[in-house]
Amino acid sequence: MPLSPGNKRLVASLAKTFGELLPALDVSIGMVWRGAARPPEAKLVLDNQLLSIARRFVNLREGSADEKQRYYEEICSSFQLRSESNTFPLPERQSFSRNVSRKLDDSPVAVSYLETYDARHGSNYADRARHALFQFANLVIKSDGRVTETEEAELLILKRTLYAGGDAAPPPQTDEAATVKKEKEGETEEGSEIEMEPPRPLEELLAELNALVGLERVKEEVKQLTNFLKVQQLREAKGLATLAVSRHLVFYGNPGTGKTTIARLLAQIYRSLNILSRGHLLETDRAGLVAGYVGQTALKVREVVTKSLGGILFIDEAYALSPQGSGNDFGHEAVETLLKMMEDHRDDLVVVAAGYTQKMDEFLSSNPGLRSRFNKFIHFDDYNTAQLVSIFKAFCEKADFKTTPAAEERLVALFDALTATRDESFGNARTARNLFEAAISLQANRIVSLAHIDEKVLQTIEAADIPAPEDLRPSGILMVKDA
Numbered sequence: 001m002p003l004s005p006g007n008k009r010l011v012a013s014l015a016k017t018f019g020e021l022l023p024a025l026d027v028s029i030g031m032v033w034r035g036a037a038r039p040p041e042a043k044l045v046l047d048n049q050l051l052s053i054a055r056r057f058v059n060l061r062e063g064s065a066d067e068k069q070r071y072y073e074e075i076c077s078s079f080q081l082r083s084e085s086n087t088f089p090l091p092e093r094q095s096f097s098r099n100v101s102r103k104l105d106d107s108p109v110a111v112s113y114l115e116t117y118d119a120r121h122g123s124n125y126a127d128r129a130r131h132a133l134f135q136f137a138n139l140v141i142k143s144d145g146r147v148t149e150t151e152e153a154e155l156l157i158l159k160r161t162l163y164a165g166g167d168a169a170p171p172p173q174t175d176e177a178a179t180v181k182k183e184k185e186g187e188t189e190e191g192s193e194i195e196m197e198p199p200r201p202l203e204e205l206l207a208e209l210n211a212l213v214g215l216e217r218v219k220e221e222v223k224q225l226t227n228f229l230k231v232q233q234l235r236e237a238k239g240l241a242t243l244a245v246s247r248h249l250v251f252y253g254n255p256g257t258g259k260t261t262i263a264r265l266l267a268q269i270y271r272s273l274n275i276l277s278r279g280h281l282l283e284t285d286r287a288g289l290v291a292g293y294v295g296q297t298a299l300k301v302r303e304v305v306t307k308s309l310g311g312i313l314f315i316d317e318a319y320a321l322s323p324q325g326s327g328n329d330f331g332h333e334a335v336e337t338l339l340k341m342m343e344d345h346r347d348d349l350v351v352v353a354a355g356y357t358q359k360m361d362e363f364l365s366s367n368p369g370l371r372s373r374f375n376k377f378i379h380f381d382d383y384n385t386a387q388l389v390s391i392f393k394a395f396c397e398k399a400d401f402k403t404t405p406a407a408e409e410r411l412v413a414l415f416d417a418l419t420a421t422r423d424e425s426f427g428n429a430r431t432a433r434n435l436f437e438a439a440i441s442l443q444a445n446r447i448v449s450l451a452h453i454d455e456k457v458l459q460t461i462e463a464a465d466i467p468a469p470e471d472l473r474p475s476g477i478l479m480v481k482d483a
Contacts, residue, residue: 007143009199011078013277013310014139016347017132018046018079024125025110028117047081049110050136053158054081057140060151075140108133108162124302124344130162131309199279202226202272209265213394214387215258221378222266229273247275248342248373250364251354253380256428259354260314262378267312270350277348278310286320289334297330301337310348318353322366332367339369356424383428385415391429395436396461406463411435417469439465 026042033039058072075081111133114126137158141151206226209219232242247270251259264281271279284304291297305313315321321331342351353360353374364370383391389411396403403411418431427434443465447457 007139008078009274010135010139010277012274013348014132014135015079017128018050020347021110021114021125021129021132022046024117024121024123025113028113031120032113032116044082045113046110047079049108049133050079051076051081053133053137054140057137057151057154060141060148060154061144062148111162124341127302127306128344131306134159134162199272200268202269205265205269205272209262212258212261213390214383215262215380218258218262218378218380222262222269225376226269226273229270229275233273246373246375248351249353249376249378250360250374251352251378251380252357252360254356254382254424254426254428256426256430256432257380257382258429259352259380260316262380263312263314263352263354266352267350270312276310276312276350280308280311281314282308282311283314283316285316285318286331286334289315289321289338290330292330297333298337301334302341305338305341305345305349308349309345312350312352314352314354317355319355319359319363322363335367335370339367339373342373382419382422382426383432385412385419388415388419388428388432391432392436395433399436399440400459401440401461402459403461404463407461407466410463410466414466414469435467438467442467 022042025046029039029042029045054072054075058068058075061068061071063071108129111126111129114129118124118126137155141147141155206223209222212219228245232245236242249266251263253259260281260283267276267281268279270276282304288304289297289301291300321335323329323331338351342349351373353363355363357379364374389408392411393403393408395401414435418426439461443461446462446464447453450457
């Protein structure tokens, strides 16, 4: 099966990454080469690595020798791989055997060279190479839309080989079948699993954005950003100059105003525009980035960023990384490491820092590098009463409940009271969800002892099921009263 349009976008992204590795690889080869002849070219070393992986996994695919041959040629052509003879390698068809040796090199030579470079320069090119090589193997195996148990097992062997001696944590040595099952379900340790489904159409994503309750200012900001990126791509295609603008963003506003929802949609929009290769969202906070011991925080940040590559890293309450008056808090180390990795992976990583307005401004002022990398700010307004009622009714519709007119009137009065006294603890959409959960609990208490309970009774939320304002905390959580 030939490469699909979605896979071809992955090819373009990987080819770009491999190209970015070449300068460091060339320097590292020169650093360690001790042979009498001239050291090999960096591209030839990397191409040989890719050829080895391609041969290995093409051999495992099901199909005729001719089909494998054609697919192998397409992979070589797509990545412009060449051998020492400076030609596209075309292995003999009899070499496509199902009896493939399970032995792999102890350490891929390209990765070994880059480890030497990283040790001297404090960079992370070896990690980038591991990630890209594993993605390449995923591409070769999974482009036909099906993965056999043999292919999964071989992929796991490669994964363990790549990460056996690197800075990234190797996969746990658990039962192989269980590990394969875990990876099939998408629970990857290194963030290397490729999103093989084609990207959603941009029009569909923008329609989903428009359907969200409220957020009018946010919607306009996202549309403007999308249009700007589309125009920049058109200019690039015509050979015109483009603006190098940071794609990292700051989302500020109170809790429950849709920041995570918008970030998830934006990740998919970026993928649809071929800006990100995977389009997923990884959420984290201070606890996910900061360790309690010297030297551990940088490793934690690198692990999280590696999992985020190809998508958006969403840092909730980002201001907690640089608390006021924190002195030598490990959060500062997390920020420094994050800034470096944002630069190293600027072509396939977007970071969204989120939090309260004032605290986010203090956070950005805590490190000069933050201001230069986050130059796009999107404010999320609080929801008004009508919007909160719409959100409540959306929860009802999704769970097969309906509100009576009297219940809706009481909802309006309740949200009016809550929004009039709201502070930073008010949860906006989270309050609406908490209130919905409280209402269905009260409804259950009301109807459980009825003599006749039909479908209509089960579905209906009445005014009596809506809590009174005095029964709720400001966040919208129903308070438990003493008996």
